[in-house]
Amino acid sequence: MSSSESIGCGANKQGMSDLDKIEVRRVSEADYDDVMSIRSAIYCGYDYLPFSYRSLITHSHNEGYAAVINGKFAAFCFVSKVDGGETAVSRASRVNKQYEGFGVYKALTLIIEKRLFSDGTVLNDAVVYSEGNQKMVIATSRGEYTLLMKRTFIVYKVDCEKMTVLSQGTHPTKHTRILNAVDLETAFKSSKVCSTLFPEERIMCNQVPYRLKGPNIPLIVSEVSLIVGTTVPEWSLVTCGVYYRSENGHTYTLEVYGNCDFIKEHLVLHFQHALQCCHKEVDIIFFCNENEASKIDIEMKELQFRNVDFNSQQCLLLKRELNKYSYESN
Structure with missing residues (x-):
């Protein structure tokens, strides 16, 4: 994947149209303000990303990706490569309220997975979720994920x-x-x-x-x-x-x-x-x-x-x- 890649997600819904230009890009330290503008007051006020973003993004095992719609940052996810590079952990995820329910974050994660698993180095995809995430509960009940801790x-x-x-x-x-x-x-x-x-x-x-x-x-x-x-x-x-x-x-x-x-x-x-x-x-x-x-x-x-x-x-x-x-x- 290049530095940015076009994605598709649900259109013809209120607030989005087929003309919207959507892309995924790798973010850097310089994108701090744009990433923070996506959403505030999340994780019950205990969001660590605003404080830790700059230190995390400078570590070589961390990568940050954003979905950008018409030049505006709409969703974000950090990925940490651990276990000697074998496991990719998604963290600090967020999506702008304006684009909830349009499949923007799902499309973002699909492109991230495409990039991460392309060379065969990353073998596992791990994620930490709260108990209120019903999608993860359902996915686990279907055998798509295994509960670790x-x-x-x-x-x-x-x-x-x-x-x-x-x-x-x-x-x-x-x-x-x-x-x-x-x-x-x-x-x-x-x-x-x-x-x-x-x-x-x-x-x-x-x-x-x-x-x-x-x-x-x-x-x-x-x-x-x-x-x-x-x-x-x-x-x-x-x-x-x-x-x-x-x-x-x-x-x-x-x-x-x-x-x-x-x-x-x-x-x-x-x-x-x-x-x-x-x-x-x-x-x-x-x-x-x-x-x-x-x-x-x-x-x-x-x-x-x-x-x-x-x-x-x-x-x-x-x-x-x-x-x-x-x-x-x-």
Whole structure:
């Protein structure tokens, strides 16, 4: 595929005609404003793309594509090539409200797949969706996709004063520390660690499911703000933290793997890192296995951190957007 390619989608509908010129183009850092103009107030205000776009687009394993209609950006999708280039992960997808229901995004993804799979390097197509995406649920029930992972979420608002008190007043044991690429390599080589912490044989970081492979380690480290591990007894807990600014304000996501008995020690190190970035209230979003959510909630309440208070409709929307499922095409 060249830098741009014409596509076809549903015409003769209100708002579109056969005369509309539609093309797909590879985007660059210079297209930031056009990509951001596609849509705002999505993912319940926790969209990470405005903050992370420029850093993501500069990594060689990431590619961004946009559907452009009559010169206007109408849809967008990031693709991250992981697992040594064998898996393409779609992320940060969006389509302009004006063009919803016209097949624009579907046409965009079809051309992306045509390009990615053309040389035989990419073998798998993975995607992370919320539980409210009925199209993905239906596709999975038909056997078109395989469910890889399910992650539930808990959200807390934490002010910097409390973060400071905890980070200064609590000292992690020597067995809980910041991990580097060598540590991850050691963990991924241990079948016992992998089966205990990562039974799905994947680790999700910043909305990307990675196989436990060496080539993924530099990508994970570059995506994640901070990786913390408790290594005694025998790698009991790993957390991956990412800071970004969203429409809701300061946001820090924590992917949690393992026994949450050590979560307080991990929070100390993550809070110390977060305080370098923000000096106001921050939303902490935990992504974890469902059976660990209650342990995290107990610990956070003991630390007097409060749940985000949503009304019923907001809570429903948030749940549909943040309860994540990771799929891979068959």
